[in-house]
Amino acid sequence: MESYKRMTDEAAAEIVGILQSVLPPEKGPYALHEPELTSVEKTYVAAALEEGFVSYAGPRVVAFEDSLAALCGVQHAVAMVNGTAALHVVLMALGIGAGDEVLCPALTFVGTANGIAHAGATPHFVDSDAVDLGISPARLGAYLGRIAEKRGGSCYNKKTGKRIAAMVPVHVFGHIGQMDHLADLAEEWGITIVEDAAESLGSRDERNAAFTRSTAAVTSFNGNKTVTTGGGGAVLTNDGELAARIRHLTTTAKQKHPWAFIHDEVAFNFRLPALNAALGQAQLSRFDDMLSRKRKLAGIYRSAFTGARHWTFHNEPQNSVSNYWLNAVHLEAPESTSLDPILQHLIDNGYHCRPFWTPMHKLDFLAEMPRDNLPVAEMLANRVICLPSSPILGGPPPK
C-alpha cells in the first residue's frame, strides 16, 4: 500500500515535470484539445453570412463535401449533423438493424455504441490491441472461432442466434489499427466493415492508404476533433448508390422537384447547415498545416518522455502515419492502479489531461450487451492518460 502510494506520487510528479518542460506553466492552463480558429475561419464564415445561405441552400455544403472526399481519397462524402448520426444512418442504409449484432471495441467513445444502437442493432464488444489501441484481430479471430458460425455467406452468433452483420473498427486517438488483418477476418466471416474514423482524419495505414478496406467510414467534426465545423460528421464511401441512399435518408427523403414536397419514406433531417460547412471549408484549407503541427507536437512529447521512469509515450503503430489527434502516455504500473490522484495533480497544475473512456461494458446501460473477455481494454483504461494536444501547441499557424 505504502509503496503503491509512493509510486503514484512519483509518477504524478514525473508527468507534471515533463509537461512543464514542454508547455511552460506560466502560459497555462492547457486544454485537452482546442479548436484553432484563425482569420481564415472568420473570412469563410463571414462570406457565408454575406451570401445569406446560412442553412441548407447554396453551394457551401457540396463544396465542403468535395474537399473532404478529395482529402480522404474517396469518391463520395455525405456531410451531416454529427458522427453518431453518420454511423446510425450508414448502418441503416446497409440494411443493418433490429436482430443484428455489430462488433465494436469496448474501448471507444460512447458515440460508436450509440450509433449502432440507434440503428436498432446490438453492440457486441470485443477487445483491443495494446499497441495500436484498435480491435485486436488476433483476439477477434479466436473469439469468432469460439462463438460464431457461417451460414449462407453470413456470420451468426451461435449463442444468441443473431446475425453478426458488421464490424466497426475505431482508429483510437488517430492511430490506424490493423485494418488488413481485420478486413481479412471480415471477408472470411462475411462481415461488413464500417470504420469509425471520427478521430483519424489525415491518418494513413501501413499501406500508406486510408478507407480502402471497408464499405464505408464515418468521421466527426465535433469541436474537439482535428477538423471542426462546430458540430458535424460525414459518411465517406466509394459506393455511389450507398452515398445516394444516405443523402436521401438524411434530407427528409424528398424527391427532386422544382416546387412540390414529395417525401417517399420516414427519414431524418440530419443536414449540415452551410454556416457550419463554411467553418469546415476554412479548416480543410489549413488541414495540412494543422496536421504537420500536430505531428510536430507528438515528436516533442516523444523526446520529452524518452527515459521517463513511469511513463511510455504512445507511438503511432509501425509503418502507419497517425494524425496524433490525442497524444497519450501509459503508466508502467501494477494492475490495481487508479489514475485519479495523478489526473487531479495534472489539473491542479494547469494541464487538462484526461483518462481513456470508461470501457462500454462498464456503463450500466450497456452492461448486458454480448462481449468477449476484455482484459486489454480494462488494462488500458487504467493506464492511459491523454495529454494536451491542440495544434497550436506544435507551433503557431503561418500568418
Ligand SMILES: *Cc1c(COP(=O)(O)O)cnc(C)c1O
Ligand atoms: C467523436 C467521436 C464519435 C462521435 O462523433 P460526434 O460527432 O460527437 O457524434 C464517434 N466515435 C468516436 C471514436 C469519436 O471520437
